[in-house]
Amino acid sequence: MKETLSTISQRTGFSITTISRVLSGKSRQYRISESTRKKILEEAGRCNYSPNIIAQNLRTNKTNTIGILMPSIANPFFAEMTSVIISEANIKHYTSIIIDSQESETNQRKSLLTLISRQVDGIIVAPCGSDPTLFEEISRQNLPVILIDRFFEGTGLPYVTTNNYLGGVEGTNLLIKNGHRKIVCLQGATTSTPNKKRVTGYIDAMKAAGLEDHIRIVGNDFSIQNGYLETKILLGSDPRPSAIFTLSNTIGMGAIKAIREAGLKIPDDISVVSFDNNVYMDYLTPPITRVGQPVEEMAKLAIRLLFESIGSEKRISTQLELSPELISRESVRTETI
Amino acid sequence: MKETLSTISQRTGFSITTISRVLSGKSRQYRISESTRKKILEEAGRCNYSPNIIAQNLRTNKTNTIGILMPSIANPFFAEMTSVIISEANIKHYTSIIIDSQESETNQRKSLLTLISRQVDGIIVAPCGSDPTLFEEISRQNLPVILIDRFFEGTGLPYVTTNNYLGGVEGTNLLIKNGHRKIVCLQGATTSTPNKKRVTGYIDAMKAAGLEDHIRIVGNDFSIQNGYLETKILLGSDPRPSAIFTLSNTIGMGAIKAIREAGLKIPDDISVVSFDNNVYMDYLTPPITRVGQPVEEMAKLAIRLLFESIGSEKRISTQLELSPELISRESVRTETI
DNA sequence: TAAATTTGCTCAAACGATTGAGCTATATAA
DNA sequence: TTATATAGCTCAATCGTTTGAGCAAATTTA
Numbered sequence: 150m151k152e153t154l155s156t157i158s159q160r161t162g163f164s165i166t167t168i169s170r171v172l173s174g175k176s177r178q179y180r181i182s183e184s185t186r187k188k189i190l191e192e193a194g195r196c197n198y199s200p201n202i203i204a205q206n207l208r209t210n211k212t213n214t215i216g217i218l219m220p221s222i223a224n225p226f227f228a229e230m231t232s233v234i235i236s237e238a239n240i241k242h243y244t245s246i247i248i249d250s251q252e253s254e255t256n257q258r259k260s261l262l263t264l265i266s267r268q269v270d271g272i273i274v275a276p277c278g279s280d281p282t283l284f285e286e287i288s289r290q291n292l293p294v295i296l297i298d299r300f301f302e303g304t305g306l307p308y309v310t311t312n313n314y315l316g317g318v319e320g321t322n323l324l325i326k327n328g329h330r331k332i333v334c335l336q337g338a339t340t341s342t343p344n345k346k347r348v349t350g351y352i353d354a355m356k357a358a359g360l361e362d363h364i365r366i367v368g369n370d371f372s373i374q375n376g377y378l379e380t381k382i383l384l385g386s387d388p389r390p391s392a393i394f395t396l397s398n399t400i401g402m403g404a405i406k407a408i409r410e411a412g413l414k415i416p417d418d419i420s421v422v423s424f425d426n427n428v429y430m431d432y433l434t435p436p437i438t439r440v441g442q443p444v445e446e447m448a449k450l451a452i453r454l455l456f457e458s459i460g461s462e463k464r465i466s467t468q469l470e471l472s473p474e475l476i477s478r479e480s481v482r483t484e485t486i
Numbered sequence: 487m488k489e490t491l492s493t494i495s496q497r498t499g500f501s502i503t504t505i506s507r508v509l510s511g512k513s514r515q516y517r518i519s520e521s522t523r524k525k526i527l528e529e530a531g532r533c534n535y536s537p538n539i540i541a542q543n544l545r546t547n548k549t550n551t552i553g554i555l556m557p558s559i560a561n562p563f564f565a566e567m568t569s570v571i572i573s574e575a576n577i578k579h580y581t582s583i584i585i586d587s588q589e590s591e592t593n594q595r596k597s598l599l600t601l602i603s604r605q606v607d608g609i610i611v612a613p614c615g616s617d618p619t620l621f622e623e624i625s626r627q628n629l630p631v632i633l634i635d636r637f638f639e640g641t642g643l644p645y646v647t648t649n650n651y652l653g654g655v656e657g658t659n660l661l662i663k664n665g666h667r668k669i670v671c672l673q674g675a676t677t678s679t680p681n682k683k684r685v686t687g688y689i690d691a692m693k694a695a696g697l698e699d700h701i702r703i704v705g706n707d708f709s710i711q712n713g714y715l716e717t718k719i720l721l722g723s724d725p726r727p728s729a730i731f732t733l734s735n736t737i738g739m740g741a742i743k744a745i746r747e748a749g750l751k752i753p754d755d756i757s758v759v760s761f762d763n764n765v766y767m768d769y770l771t772p773p774i775t776r777v778g779q780p781v782e783e784m785a786k787l788a789i790r791l792l793f794e795s796i797g798s799e800k801r802i803s804t805q806l807e808l809s810p811e812l813i814s815r816e817s818v819r820t821e822t823i
Numbered sequence: 824t825a826a827a828t829t830t831g832c833t834c835a836a837a838c839g840a841t842t843g844a845g846c847t848a849t850a851t852a853a
Numbered sequence: 854t855t856a857t858a859t860a861g862c863t864c865a866a867t868c869g870t871t872t873g874a875g876c877a878a879a880t881t882t883a
Contacts, residue, residue, distance in 0.1 A: 434771030
């Protein structure tokens with residue numbers, strides 16, 4: 150039997166209003182007598198009453214729910230991010246709806262409409278594609294949106310991301326400093342801002358070292374598959390690159406697989422620098438040098454911004470770039486000239 | 487501006503009822519004229535109307551939402567599982583609420599109440615602890631619950647799991663066949679059914695091989711930390727085990743870390759068999775031999791059962807055990823006597 | 824003792840959708 | 854011409870809460 154305020158009202162003889170006020174802890178404010186309060190609480194406890202949140206939501210126009218929209222939860226980077234966001238939200242008594250857009254803008258559009266329909270109080274999204282209009286529209290309608298990892302340039306939309314340009318530069322420079330010249334950049338989704346920034350960082354670093362002739366960028370997707378296939382091709386090309394800079398952990402895994410299958414050794418035959426930190430990277434042989442992103446910090450900041458935004462009337466436009474961290478391991482060989 | 491049936495009603499001049507019927511595709515059934523239909527659809531499109539699902543939920547007593555309750559989303563095993571469930575639910579136009587109980591029964595209890603309050607249509611849960619009463623109660627109240635991975639023995643609650651006993655036997659036998667005798671079992675949460683079954687499998691296999699004197703079970707948690715610490719202790723013990731059977735991927739990672747730190751080589755100094763498949767396991771050196779679980783299949787079956795249960799009035803009591811898969815790699819050394 | 828205040832509660836509208844019943848005008852049948 | 858059927862809509866209740874307004878009785882103040 151489903152208990153409601155009404156059933157309790159019938160059994161205790163008090164009005165629905167009184168019951169509601171007692172159960173939502175407002176008995177003091179509305180001068181409900183102590184004896185009434187006790188009776189109601191007792192009966193509610195006895196029959197295991199729990200409020201119908203849907204009805205509360207409808208009435209208060211608040212769902213205590215946030216929407217989390219990710220391009221690919223299977224990707225450990227986003228999985229970790231999502232996991233942190235869920236936990237943080239939970240601490241504030243918010244529930245999370247997760248949607249995976251699978252890097253499809255069509256799915257993304259649908260998912261956003263779903264979240265709006267479901268009256269979420271706010272959205273954290275790592276967007277795919279390069280069209281900010283829908284996000285701007287949503288934000289304008291006073292539904293807070295915080296972008297994470299990926300963002301759109303030239304919009305006021307708040308975001309939290311890594312300084313990917315710096316990451317691109319640092320990763321590339323490490324290879325250059327170790328004497329590499331034929332450094333290939335294996336990129337991910339070309340529309341994603343982080344990818345673009347990393348690539349720009351790579352290009353600038355190469356140019357700064359006078360290596361513009363060696364600039365070579367391949368790939369188009371943040372998948373293991375992409376890393377694997379492009380590396381296969383690279384390894385068959387002449388001249389073979391001496392180093393690969395893979396722009397995500399997934400791409401890195403694919404590259405490593407291809408390198409192994411070719412019977413080559415990292416770093417003796419080819420050096421690898423990857424992007425994204427990941428506990429597994431240290432367990433590979435050799436451990437992989439990488440540009441780590443502060444995922445947990447990003448997630449925490451994003452949810453903090455979101456809650457600030459939910460709490461206040463005015464829109465927030467904070468845009469944060471956190472520093473990446475170069476994690477040096479053993480996948481880069483020092484070339485002797 | 488938030489559009490509702492009422493605002494469209496005002497602008498088109500038709501009643502809320504008519505608008506509702508047109509927009510929910512029931513114009514035929516309720517004999518709404520074609521011209522009316524067109525006008526309404528046009529206006530709804532123009533003003534970007536999307537229904538307030540909360541109101542629909544309240545009225546229809548259906549949320550098209552499922553609750554997914556996992557003990558630890560940070561664990562790649564559950565992350566993958568969750569990811570698959572979300573996608574499958576999405577295909578059926580269901581939205582997913584994810585909650586992480588963090589292996590705490592208190593959290594689990596709260597989370598379940600949250601899900602009930604939120605009127606989810608069904609729940610998929612990898613439970614923690616060993617008390618099925620709350621789940622049974624929920625199920626009895628006609629809210630479908632499907633257990634995944636972990637389950638409770640002696641209850642009618644439907645579940646999908648791996649044949650963990652078989653996994654325990656197979657993993658152990660592989661080591662025995664390779665001449666190992668001092669095989670230690672490094673277990674996870676002791677209350678979890680899969681853990682118990684795996685341990686029983688280990689014990690039975692050891693006994694069957696006449697190795698009852700070598701049975702040794704340590705650990706108590708499915709964490710990297712646990713794997714790491716227990717292995718540290720094991721490596722310092724005398725006599726040192728010749729093989730470790732770690733009962734999850736996380737424990738395995740911790741064990742590997744400890745082994746590396748001790749300057750030992752797998753499999754030369756010590757052999758390792760782990761549980762759970764994971765793409766990373768193949769990239770470690772050496773690739774790790776493991777007992778893989780059919781995660782995707784489990785997830786898909788669970789959601790299928792859930793939808794069957796949601797669709798019908800009567801409770802379902804299917805209990806499925808899928809076979810594990812022994813994935814032989816290079817982390818087991820053949821002992822010569 | 825009358826007026827004012829406080830206490831302790833209830834009424835009823837509202838949130839935005841769905842849905843069975845009902846109503847009017849027109850078309851068809853008798 | 855009158856009864857009946859049908860087309861094309863609207864009314865109003867309902868889901869389970871919350872909340873501003875209001876009301877009677879008890880208490881305090883003047």
